[in-house]
Amino acid sequence: xxxxxxxxxxxxxxxxxxxxxxxxxxxxxxxxxxxxxxxxxxxxxxxxxxxxxxxxxxxxxxxxxxxxxxxxxxxxxxxxxxxxxxxxxxxxxxxxxxxxxxxxxxxxxxxxxxxxxxxxxxxxxxxxxxxxxxxxxxxxxxxxxxxxxxxxxxxxxxxxxxxxxxxxxxxxxxxxxxxxxxxxxxxxxxxxxxxxxxxxxxxxxxxxxxxxxxxxxxxxxxxxxxxxxxxxxxxxxxxxxxxxxxxxxxxxxxxxxxxxxxxxxxxxxxxxxxxxxxxxxxxxxxxxxxxxxxxxxxxxxxxxxxxxxxxxxxxxxxxxxxxxxxxxxxxxxxxxxxxxxxxxxxxxxxxxxxxxxxxxxxxxxxxxxxxxxxxxxxxxxxxxxxxxxxxxxxxxxxxxxxxxxxxxxxxxxxxxxxxxxxxxxxxxxxxxxxxxxxxxxxxxxxxxxxxxxxxxxxxxx
RNA sequence: GGCUGCGUAGCAAAAUGGUUAUGCAGUGGCCUGCAAAGCCAUCUACACCAGUUCGAUUCUGGUCGCAGCCUCCA
Numbered sequence: 172x173x174x175x176x177x178x179x180x181x182x183x184x185x186x187x188x189x190x191x192x193x194x195x196x197x198x199x200x201x202x203x204x205x206x207x208x209x210x211x212x213x214x215x216x217x218x219x220x221x222x223x224x225x226x227x228x229x230x231x232x233x234x235x236x237x238x239x240x241x242x243x244x245x246x247x248x249x250x251x252x253x254x255x256x257x258x259x260x261x262x263x264x265x266x267x268x269x270x271x272x273x274x275x276x277x278x279x280x281x282x283x284x285x286x287x288x289x290x291x292x293x294x295x296x297x298x299x300x301x302x303x304x305x306x307x308x309x310x311x312x313x314x315x316x317x318x319x320x321x322x323x324x325x326x327x328x329x330x331x332x333x334x335x336x337x338x339x340x341x342x343x344x345x346x347x348x349x350x351x352x353x354x355x356x357x358x359x360x361x362x363x364x365x366x367x368x369x370x371x372x373x374x375x376x377x378x379x380x381x382x383x384x385x386x387x388x389x390x391x392x393x394x395x396x397x398x399x400x401x402x403x404x405x406x407x408x409x410x411x412x413x414x415x416x417x418x419x420x421x422x423x424x425x426x427x428x429x430x431x432x433x434x435x436x437x438x439x440x441x442x443x444x445x446x447x448x449x450x451x452x453x454x455x456x457x458x459x460x461x462x463x464x465x466x467x468x469x470x471x472x473x474x475x476x477x478x479x480x481x482x483x484x485x486x487x488x489x490x491x492x493x494x495x496x497x498x499x500x501x502x503x504x505x506x507x508x509x510x511x512x513x514x515x516x517x518x519x520x521x522x523x524x525x526x527x528x529x530x531x532x533x534x535x536x537x538x539x540x541x542x543x544x545x546x547x548x549x550x551x552x553x554x555x556x557x558x559x560x561x562x563x564x565x566x567x568x569x570x571x572x573x574x575x576x577x578x579x580x581x582x583x584x585x586x587x588x589x590x591x592x593x594x595x596x597x598x599x600x601x602x603x604x605x606x607x608x609x610x611x612x613x614x615x616x617x618x619x620x621x622x623x624x625x626x627x628x629x630x631x632x
Numbered sequence: 633g634g635c636u637g638c639g640u641a642g643c644a645a646a647a648u649g650g651u652u653a654u655g656c657a658g659u660g661g662c663c664u665g666c667a668a669a670g671c672c673a674u675c676u677a678c679a680c681c682a683g684u685u686c687g688a689u690u691c692u693g694g695u696c697g698c699a700g701c702c703u704c705c706a
Contacts, residue, residue, distance in 0.1 A: 199706070200669095214706045244704070326634095327701070333634045334702055376704080398706030402636085428706075429637095435698070439705055440651060466655085468643060472638080472699070482644060482656055487653080492669065515646095523646050527654035535688090537670055609667075615678090620668050628669090 173228065173517045175394075176470065176523065178402060178425040179326055183519050188393055188495045189423065191617075193231045195392035196222065197384040197422075199401055200282070202239040203263035204248040207270045208445035209460070209475055210398070210431040210438045211441065216461055217428045217469045217520075218396050219276040220560055224516055227559050235387040236279040240286050242376055248364055248521035251600060256363055257286075270448040273457040275561040283383040285374060289365045291373045291382040295356045295416050296367075304415040305354055313355035313369055315377075317348055326425060327403035344574040352408055377408035381416070384409075390417040396426040400437075428469045430573075438475060446475065458562055459483045461594040465522040465560055485563070486530075488630070490553070493533040497550040505552040508532050512556045522560060529556060529563075571630035581615055590619065590627050597625070 188194050198218045201211055212406045218236070239245075239262040249256035271278070286294075296313055299305035302321045317323050317331065324330055334350055353375040358364035364371040367562040374382075384395065390413070397406065406425065413421040431438045438445045451460060454477075463483040467473050508528060515524035536549040557563030572583070589608050596604040609619050616632045 201706080202704090210706050212706090217706095242704085327635075329635060329702070399637090399700065400705055403701055404703090430700075430706080432699080437700070437705090441703095441705060470637090471645085474644085476644095478643065478656095486655055491670095518647090521646075524653080527646075530654055534671085540670085597665080600665075606666070613668095618668060620670095621664075622669090630669090 174519055175424055175426065176519045177423075178427050179422075184424065186424070188568065189391065192229075193233070194225050194394065195233050196225075196235065196394040196396065197388055197392065198234070198279075198395070199380055199397035199405070200236040200238050201263075201267055202242055202244065203260045203267060204245045205263060205440065206447040206449060208431075208438060208440070208447050209451060210445065211267075212270070212274060212448050212460060213431050213464050213469075213473065214396075214398055214428055215271060215276045216274060216561070218426075220465060220469075220522065221272075221396070221426070221520060222277065222279075223559050223561060224498075224520065229331065232565045233281070233388060234279045235281045235283065237380060237383045238267075238282055238284045239376065239379060240264070240284045241363060241373055242285075266449075272454060274448070274461050275457065275564070281387050283387060285379040285383070288379065288382050288386065289374065291386050292378050293367050294353075295300075295378060295382050295385075295412065295451045296406050298416040299354065299412065302415055302418075303585040305409070306347065307369060308347070310345035311357045311370055312345055312353050313370075314346050314351040315354055315408065315411060317352070317411065320415055322414075323411055324407065326407050326410060329403060329407075335465070338505065348630075352377060352404065354412075369564045377405055378412055380405070381409050381412040385413060385417070390419045390421070392422060394424045394426060395422040396428070399427045399429055402427055429472045432474045433476075435474065451480070455480050455484065458487060458565065458570075461560075462487055462526075462562055466526055468523050469520055486526075490533055490557070490563055491565070491567040491570045492630075493536045494550050494553060494563070496570060497536075497546050498543075499551065499554065500547055502548050502551045504555050505532075506550055508549075508552050508556065512559075516559070525556075525560065529553060532556070573631060579619065581612075586612065586617055586629060590608050590629065593619070594625055594627060 175186050176182070177184045196218070197215065201207065207215075218234075222232055222234045245256050245260060249259045252259060261523075268278075296305060300313070300558065304459070305313055305315050307313050328393050329348065355367060355369050355372050355378075356371045356375055357370055362373070364373055380480045383391070395406065395409075402425075410421050433444045433446075436442065436444060443620075448460070450559045459480055460483075463480050464473065466483060466486070508531075512525050515521045515528060518524075532549060532553050536546060536553060539545040539549065554563055589612060593608040595603050596602075596608065612619060612629070618630050618632055620630070622628060
């Protein structure tokens with residue numbers, strides 16, 4: 172039985188889909204004006220794993236993840252670059268898809284864009300005005316009147332009168348209440364804009380997600396996810412908008428992933444302490460990043476450091492070493508391990524324990540290697556359970572010979588020639604020569620492993 | 633100031649009212665010409681102080697420390 176932590180109730184709840192056998196899940200995606208950083212990668216990997224697990228449990232999942240392709244920062248960045256905002260956003264959408272592919276993130280079922288949802292957004296705002304939740308401010312912008320929505324603050328557990336609006340930012344005088352947020356913003360000349368009943372303008376950030384989730388999944392759906400920082404005000408505002416417009420409950424279950432930190436501080440664009448995915452990929456291969464993310468629980472903070480990524484690399488080496496040399500055949504799966512794995516994942520996607528089950532599996536696999544039938548069963552189980560986490564799908568030999576992403580000076584042919592020379596030296600009991608060859612290779616990042624019968628395998632450090 | 637959440641061994645990271653987490657690193661062994669890999673064994677814990685309990689790392693209260701949100705942010 173799958174249990175998921177619901178931010179709305181702050182409890183793990185047994186997951187009961189709205190419609191039996193089906194799941195609708197919406198996740199707040201990127202605002203595309205820059206490359207994805209490791210924090211973005213975490214959201215993508217976490218919810219990709221959630222999606223994979225739902226499918227593994229035979230749910231018919233509809234996974235929607237939006238793209239915010241119009242907002243102040245996009246406009247500003249396009250202006251700085253002296254380019255059309257559409258060119259900017261398309262470039263970073265492409266880059267994002269590239270990053271996703273490298274991290275083995277399966278594409279969502281639907282990826283709506285804000286700029287393609289303007290009609291839905293306008294309809295939603297009109298409903299909010301009719302229902303008395305929205306008003307046109309003195310500057311022509313349309314605002315949401317926060318105090319009209321009875322349950323405002325239910326998700327973030329904030330009370331309206333305790334929120335110190337304007338403490339860190341200047342209050343917009345066009346609003347009735349400092350906490351009111353913009354639904355439709357009038358455009359200045361030269362800015363991208365769309366026609367609306369309130370004049371040429373563009374949507375506010377929060378309303379986009381209400382429109383895009385509802386249009387793809389209906390007024391009321393199962394799961395809404397995103398980073399912790401979106402809890403307030405973004406997701407709080409989404410609830411107010413959607414429920415204010417439809418009068419229906421919006422989302423049953425809210426999932427929020429923890430942050431990636433650098434030196435115990437949040438990794439963020441505003442702090443400037445971020446590492447982009449493509450930057451890290453120069454040093455580590457994609458599966459290492461994915462494993463690093465899944466090695467801790469999705470709600471815990473995750474500290475980014477080279478040491479941690481090195482650990483992830485070592486862990487994967489252990490797995491692939493266990494898998495190496497075993498024929499991958501379509502044999503059955505060991506049910507005991509599957510049950511343990513499922514139990515871990517059913518407990519709010521506890522990937523940390525799920526991974527530890529895989530380590531136990533690898534250990535047993537190493538022990539039974541002489542027994543081919545058993546080894547094949549365990550190897551197949553390891554690969555199958557790994558696939559649910561989106562890891563261990565490489566060819567083991569290729570993984571082990573691939574090493575990090577640094578430049579290689581030694582060709583495979585050269586390495587293999589040296590190994591042949593070393594085997595000859597070994598046969599002549601010329602240990603000094605054999606050891607020299609091994610040490611030379613080691614200094615170039617090549618580790619040799621002798622096996623029985625004068626065979627030697629190698630891998631990169 | 634208000635609201636969340638966290639504090640686990642050398643590092644990373646889970647669970648749990650009493651029983652081995654797990655991975656890396658360390659130590660001792662097995663294997664090996666020697667290594668590597670692997671296997672076996674083993675040392676390092678639950679921020680602090682009270683309380684509840686036969687028993688608390690796990691529950692409750694307090695103290696200290698850290699992070700996040702209260703502006704855009706995944």
